[in-house]
Amino acid sequence: MDILFEGIRQAFFLLVTFDPEVLGITWFSLKVSGTATLISVFLGMSIGTVVALTQFPGRKFVVSLINTGMALPPVVVGLFVTIFLWRNGPLGFLEILYTPAAMILAQAIIATPIVMGISLAAMQQLPKKLRLQVLGLGATRLQMVRILIREARLPLLAAVMAGFGGVISEVGASIMVGGNIKGYTRVLTTATVMETSRGNFDIAIALGLILLLFAFIINLVLTTVQQRERPR
């Protein structure tokens, strides 16, 4: 038990003294996962909204595909992104394997279906007649989409948070395509894996606590959104 308490004590010390290494890794994690989430919001929200508001043949198939994508295992994404970016792979000429760019790419691929699936559900949960009401108020199609997105703004925020939560805590893809290079591609999760394997529990616990803090904030927002009701 000593190892645990000693670890926690030192972890707190690292956190309150703003240890430069811990801080650097945290900041870099936020940058990579934030950028990936931004890309996924752009792609996922627009496609999710279009799929939610239109009818076309094969729509059910597309929706199931998106929902399957939400459960994409990060290691599988890591595997295929590595193959694509490998020196003589199809995208090898980019020469971005083991760079932050590769990590952003892999994380965006993980987050996009999550954001898309939740956005789709958010838009579909709006009352069907709300669309008629908006058109009945004289809206153009573009105005209608804008108003509907505003109506679904909180569930859409949930989509963003879920996407971010998915990538900040994933380790498989980041370690495969990033390589956990110190000061270059090392993020909270990959660092935790490494420090744990080396027996440096104090740093591992400090990093773990920061991850937990993110998870708490994300879930706080999600819960608030879920508890909110729509007007009549």
Place this chain on the structure above:
Amino acid sequence: MKNILEARNLKTIRGGSLLVDVPGIVILEGETLSIIGPNGAGKTTLLQALSFLMKPSTGEILFRGKAVGAEQRILEYRRRLAMVFQEPLLFDTTVFGNVASGLKIRGLRGAEVRRIVEAQLERFGITPLRDRSARTLSGGEAQRVSLARAFAISPEILFLDEPFAALDPPTREAIVTDLERVLAETKTTTIMATHDRNEALRLSNRIAVMEGGRIAQVDRPAVVLNQPVDEFVASFVGMETILEGEVRDLTENAIIVRVNESEIEVAGRGNPGERMALCIRPENVTLSVPYRSARNVFRGRIMKITPLGFFLRVEISCGFPLVAYITIRGLEDLALQEGIEVSATLKASAIHAIHKDGREQANCTR
């Protein structure tokens, strides 16, 4: 009065079934037309076709003489309408923001929006709710906001789709009263779908009765109520007794119709041998004891008494089934109960006869 809206050869087909089939209907400027009918009759579909929220499969809609979608752009047409549904369908913002939404869609901003919104809040008595979130409103408050939002854009035609169906009776009464006043003030042309014939009677200049996607009859409320064109309309407007019979004899101003073994005198014309459906409103049947012998007085037995609020519904078997309404006081005075014998009196002039042979087609264009 001028035509504001006209539909010709309107058909809406969805999933292979014909939901609305209206050869022609005209809406006059300033009138309130109610579309009544049971659930699934096509009222909502007709409303959505007329407002171009759901493009009709065939036919054309003329707004002030211009074909919508051809001579008149659909968006511009829609911007002259307002829509209120059974659900308030408010936006997730303040009451003010909701009432302002139609104006903002039209590009209005600032002081002008404020002026119009505040006038509408005042009109529907919801000024104190101005800054409340729409999520915190009661059903009645929310429906008032929905009405204020519709009137804020000064619509040329207001479409109401069962606007009061989800409200409790006192709230409904208050809102119907408000709407009645506002319609009288603004003289807005209104088309309202409802399954409540009392609401329709109260608010409308004309009533259209729908069945199976078709308009069976459209006319002034008194005509629809007292002279329904067919048995469906008759039963929907409250003719509880509908009897099949055959004309036997003619008198000076009346015909004698044979129903089962009884003969009923009916004011009106007809030819001997002609088949007829006699429609009798329960409030026009008078019950008495003891039995008197006279024309249009029938002796029968009370089969069932059902309380209906202020009235009691009495089913009588007197050679044919007959329904009468009686007040609670009347029931006590006559000491009526199930199983006893009574006589039922029908006024010849209060019976509406539907001619079943070679009947004229219902005239839907009025």
